[in-house]
Amino acid sequence: MKALRIPVVELPKETEALRNEIRAFIKEELESGSIAPSCDSWLCGFSPELSKKIGEKGWIGMTWPAEYGGKERTSIERYVVTEELLAAGAPVAAHWIADRQSGPLFLKFGTEKQKHFFLPKIARGECYFSIGLSEPNAGSDLAAIKTKAEKVEGGWLLNGSKIWTSGAHLAHYMITLCRTSPQDINNRHAGMSQLVVDLSAPGVTIRPIHLMTGEHHFNEVFFEDVFIPDNMVVGKIGNGWAQGMTELAYERSGPERILSTYPLLNELTNTLIENKDEKGLNEVSKVVTRLWTLRNMSLGIAKLLEEGIPSSLIASLVKDLGTQFEQRMAEITRLLVSAIPSINSESKLEKLMAQAMLQSPGFTLRGGTTEILRGIVAKGVVKA
């Protein structure tokens, strides 16, 4: 079972200084009241102000080459930055996708022009992306997408729609997976391409999809004869599926699959310590143990990715375990305290509980449902 062994990561001593730098930054922001910790802050916490500050600190695109505005730091250092921001519940949604996914995609498949155009802006925390994958009736089954682009002079004409695109109403661009050749029943993954859609372009309509919380993060995005110039094609025409799958590798095992409800765990622990509640802390010790394990898994995979050894098997596995963990946090909390979750409560704990509970259904759906992930894992194990 070599495929399931994740290496031990001893974080270099230098990362401690970085960590403390971030902690000091966050402390200042918290104390000035410019941010407040919240659950699921990488999806729900949209703050261009904070994103710009983080960009100024050099913490966006930090692994990228300096010529594109990067800081040429290691993936492990980037890991430290992201986990510190998430653990603090800082609102980092604005730049999240661009930093995690779109930037690396350009670096890998983009033209020099694209890299020079997009990456520095992303790194400054000023340019936000969203992802155009799912479509109505093509949820987990991405190969069934129907949005298509037809070749016209100097570019492509895009028609169709995307759904569940988070932040599309606030982002500048969307990397859109679409068909550039007709559907082929024998090769369901052929003929797809990735186009950069300027979300302010004519023909783009963005309709909000409100969540059951009443909040607006997701959208349905419609394309009606949207013109995409040739220079906005990412990578090769027809290679969209393969490129998109590479992209997914970046998003499966990161700290955002473990820490979405960490602010609640922190507040719960604070409360129990304050109450000197030994029994409660016994329960929390189990939660902490799981978190410690998950973090070591996630870190180990980050190291493997840095070494160029991606594994969709263990990445999927960590996402499954991590999101189950996130999802249980509110349930665990309510049994240990006498608080009642309420979104407009004055109690920090009750508020975080409500956030964690109301957002919980999304954790095990987004970026691959539990069932899909487990299928990937099982098949991987059988083949391994």
Next chain:
Amino acid sequence: MKALRIPVVELPKETEALRNEIRAFIKEELESGSIAPSCDSWLCGFSPELSKKIGEKGWIGMTWPAEYGGKERTSIERYVVTEELLAAGAPVAAHWIADRQSGPLFLKFGTEKQKHFFLPKIARGECYFSIGLSEPNAGSDLAAIKTKAEKVEGGWLLNGSKIWTSGAHLAHYMITLCRTSPQDINNRHAGMSQLVVDLSAPGVTIRPIHLMTGEHHFNEVFFEDVFIPDNMVVGKIGNGWAQGMTELAYERSGPERILSTYPLLNELTNTLIENKDEKGLNEVSKVVTRLWTLRNMSLGIAKLLEEGIPSSLIASLVKDLGTQFEQRMAEITRLLVSAIPSINSESKLEKLMAQAMLQSPGFTLRGGTTEILRGIVAKGVVKA
């Protein structure tokens, strides 16, 4: 969702007298040392002595017509008897299958001769049956069985083998499902019949299958040209599948799907009360709540069966929930006490824990695995 509504059963006052009669009987047996409570006693506790005594009391075949040795009591009264015996952990395995399943099968499909021959003996607690269903490579997929009987003069010649037949080495007969016509790919359930095999007949070989506990309850039974006279065919030739399914209805939602580990729960509760362990009893209160609910479900289905409204949907559902409950009992216990499960311990609790744990894998396999049951339930709900 009418199909999922199980009626409330108010047990008639008369059953209290019956209950106390059984309790007095068990008390006497316990005090004389002739029996000791054990987990899973309806599979593992083989005691012809006790079975005969229970027969003498009139508690076997008690719902059957008097002419066949029955006592013409209600199914609900039978329910009271079985649950009392199981809750006490009494060794009732010897007559269990005959009483629960083979007897009713004869009543429904048997000839007058068969009824007069078998039923009184069963009711006296002197005649034991086992069930011949599973075959190697036909576990959950019963339609794949290969054991076959060929017509010869005056009867049938049986060849093949059955596996996982509990108690075959101790029982007198086995009701065997076999093919009496060749396999038909288009109708996988056609051409099967049920034959009564005398387990002492020439050509029958019984090979023990030891469980991981080291115990011997299961067997592989081989048939080599075993002659089955025509009068040992149950019901109609070719109707075996349908008859067998009817038979299963008797076994899915009875108290034996809930109470297999009850002796452990009882001992755990005793221990916690003795230790005045409030925290432990809080946990037990959840267990008791589940048991109370399960029992009401099981009782409700018994009432429906009595009214001639069988439902494989809710019966399967109760078996699923009940066996999950049984299986968790040892896990729950070990977290509440400082005992260590050990089969040769002097502590009653440690011994029952060991039994409950070592037997636990069987609970959710026998009589339909969890996965099969859930498939039945889901399909039932979609159709309902």
Next chain:
Amino acid sequence: MSEMQEMIMESTEKILKEYSKKEIVNEAENGIWAKELWDNLEAYGMLKVAVPEELMGNGGDQYDAFSILYLIGKYSAPIPLAENYIVNKLLMDLGESVQDEFITISATEHKNLFQIREKDDGWIVSGKAKYVPWARFAQKILVLGETEEDTKLALLPLDNAKIKEGKNLAGEARDEVFFDNVYVEEIKTKSVDIEEQVEKILYTGGLTRSVMMVGALENLLALTKEHISERSQFGRPLYRFQAVQQHMAQLAGEFAATNVAVKNAISSYEKNPVSKEIAFAKLRVNEAIEKVNPIAHQILAAIGFTFEHTLHHSTRRLWSWREEFGKESDWEQIIAKDLMNLNQNELWSLITNVENSSQKVDVK
């Protein structure tokens, strides 16, 4: 079910289908009183079911009342019918007539008695109640209080109380009510044993919530069934996927289990309003939610997670109601107390409700 009962259920369901539509539920969560719904239930006499006519009720039994509440839960009806029934029950048991106004009830903590002092020809009232259901829409509130002489159940007009609005996860009004030396001319009071009243409120309230929760579970199950029957993925209907089947079976199991549990509890209620069956039922129903809500949302996926869909009407209510009138730990402690009083090997008597003839024990 009798014909009479069927009629009640049919009328109620008709009213709910008309006046507890999705839009009305959504509006109510924004603080708008579902007037038509309430008024129609009133017009059909549903507010005073299970109260004898001599106490100004409309007759019928508790089974009728709880059947109506089941539908309230199923249709996420945004009205305080449960609170109305609890108040009716308390008044009725004290021989008082039920009222025409909507009366809410304060929290069940008996440490927080309202202070009621005579002054001139009226009374001065002080006290605070948190998390009071629907207080902003109530004319009066039933509280536990004490005067100079004894402890009382008191019916206070809310005109001069301060109300701070709040809500539960389902958007139902759960307000704070303050009486800060408020002068009230006339108060209806009745001397009572506080412990007994607190217990009755907890159990009755717990039963109302349990029943409503199973109603909501039925809706959740129906929506899930509809979804997997109608939708396809990877070219196959969802219900054909084994993973979906395994989920669905668990939902069905929890529904069937909680349904039996509450029905048994309702049966016990008429005889004993603080029966152990009620404790079992609320605990069992509460415990189901941790399993059921995530499964339903997992099956319905992104669609069920939107505001547009109505699944959340049920799931958010289930999350809210399990916190009300006793969460798991509260009921566990109550049951554990009964367990602690058992003799050795006597658990089985408690479960079967039949004491061993050789020994007698006081089991509630």
Next chain:
Amino acid sequence: MSEMQEMIMESTEKILKEYSKKEIVNEAENGIWAKELWDNLEAYGMLKVAVPEELMGNGGDQYDAFSILYLIGKYSAPIPLAENYIVNKLLMDLGESVQDEFITISATEHKNLFQIREKDDGWIVSGKAKYVPWARFAQKILVLGETEEDTKLALLPLDNAKIKEGKNLAGEARDEVFFDNVYVEEIKTKSVDIEEQVEKILYTGGLTRSVMMVGALENLLALTKEHISERSQFGRPLYRFQAVQQHMAQLAGEFAATNVAVKNAISSYEKNPVSKEIAFAKLRVNEAIEKVNPIAHQILAAIGFTFEHTLHHSTRRLWSWREEFGKESDWEQIIAKDLMNLNQNELWSLITNVENSSQKVDVK
């Protein structure tokens, strides 16, 4: 892994494949000492790994020792190598040479100190230890005791001790050892701080069990994978069933998680033999069993439930070992004590192992 380490692993695995076969494991459960296995490991120097040569060891580091234990777990090897390593570690840390005999170790409860009194030219020993691993096969036992002067770690010959045989769920010898005023001519003793020794035994023992358990988990996973790859049902290979896949993925997840956990704990051990990582690892591994054992048995169904199959060699060991050197509640309390000492918002520092630069706290 270095070349040296690979060699050790290869040799060990070769020995285990030969001398820890199914039949040998079964025999050992009936009380027969797996002599060839033990002797071969001894011959290859495996009994004294991680002990420096000056203390009569064979060198190598703790990583080597725990890698060997992982294989012991994987092959259900019925020998007390873990106990042997624990004793080696205790002796070594006290500057004592390791011994040629097999020495077992008494339970870790420090309330039960052995009484050691000088008499004539020897000693009189009294004491009782329960659940001592493999005592019947040991030449000596290492116990915690007290003399008239102080507390000691003492190495007692077992010749005159009474031994009552017992076993754990996996059939491994877990005996009771009594010294009833036994006269012993020569005892090796060393003054020690009892609390410290108890802690070291618990943590070292906990780590040995954790590592062995993950080894057993690997075997369980391999058996399951083999089963679903080779067997068919309803005309399809088992691994194609979605329900089987969902199960299998969970097994893989628990294996990957516990594997990382113990590797991190081993890393910490050389620096700190009572590290919090060990507590996390044992707790995490213990918690996996409740999930993993039922799933494996469910997938392997009736076949895996038979004596004939070897799945139970692993599952029964997993059930047994989680009870040893700290069950869940023990480790929870240990971790909770650390949590209780945290300042507000400091949990993250504990998880990341980096203290906030602005505040200093003593985190073990």
